[in-house]
C-alpha cells in the first residue's frame with residue numbers, strides 16, 4: 001500500500017492533473033446523461049391538465065386555495081410591508097404572487113372560475129370613504145363577480161362632507177332620498193342579484209367638531225328604510241374603544257330591533273325616523289340579560 005502511494009505520488013504533476021480532469025469530466029458527463037434521461041422520461045409521460053377535470057372537481061380544488069376574505073379597496077401597505085431604505089440597495093425583484101390570487105393570473109377561464117367560487121363563499125368587505133364615494137364604480141370588482149356576491153360587509157367611513165353638508169344636523173333634517181350617497185349605495189346593492197347577507201358598519205370619522213352620533217343617526221335611519229331585505233344589521237364604530245355598544249338588527253319577521261353585543265334583544269326600533277336622543281339612549285342602554293348573567297356568575301363565585 002505504501003509502495004503504491006509512493007508510486008502514485010511520484011507521478012509527474014501534469015499526469016496527475018490529467019487523471020483528475022478526466023475523472024471530473026466523466027462524472028459531469030454521467031450526471032448530464034441521467035438528467036437527459038429523466039427529461040426524456042418526463043417528456044414522454046402522460047400529462048395531466050387541470051382544466052381537463054370536470055368543473056365540479058375544479059371547484060372543489062379551488063375551495064382549498066381561498067384562505068381569506070377580499071377587501072375593496074385593497075388595504076394600504078403597512079410600514080412592515082412597505083419597502084425600506086435597505087431595499088434600495090438590493091437588486092429589484094418582481095413581487096411573487098402565490099396561492100389563490102396567482103390563479104387569477106393564470107388564464108381567463110381560471111380567473112372567472114376562481115372569482116365565482118370566491119363570490120360564493122367569501123365575505124366581501126366593501127369600503128366607502130371620502131376617496132371613492134363619488135366615483136361611479138366605488139370598488140374595482142367586475143360586473144360578473146358583483147352579480148355573484150353572496151355575503152357582503154359594507155363599511156361606511158362617514159365624514160360630514162359625505163353627507164352633503166358640513167353640519168350633519170342639516171343633513172339629518174332632509175329625507176334619505178335626497179342623500180346622493182344613499183342613492184348611490186342602493187343602486188350598487190341592486191346589482192348584487194344573488195346577495196344573501198349584508199352587514200353594515202357605520203364608521204364615524206373626520207371632523208372633531210361634530211359628535212359622531214349625528215353621523216350614526218343619519219346613516220342608520222336612512223339605510224334601515226332602504227328596500228334591501230338582505231341587510232341584517234347596522235353597527236356603529238369610531239376611532240377609539242368604548243363607543244357604539246349596541247346595534248340594530250333585523251328580526252326573522254323583518255322588523256328592526258336593538259341588540260347588545262351578545263345579540264340579546266334590548267328594545268324595538270321604530271319603523272320611522274328615530275329621534276337622535278332616543279338613538280343615543282338605545283345605543284348605550286344596558287342589556288338586562290347580560291346583567292342577569294353577570295349577577296348569576298357572581299353568585300356562583302360566592
Ligand SMILES: [Zn+2]
Pocket residue numbers: 260261262263264287288289290291
Ligand atoms: Zn346582552
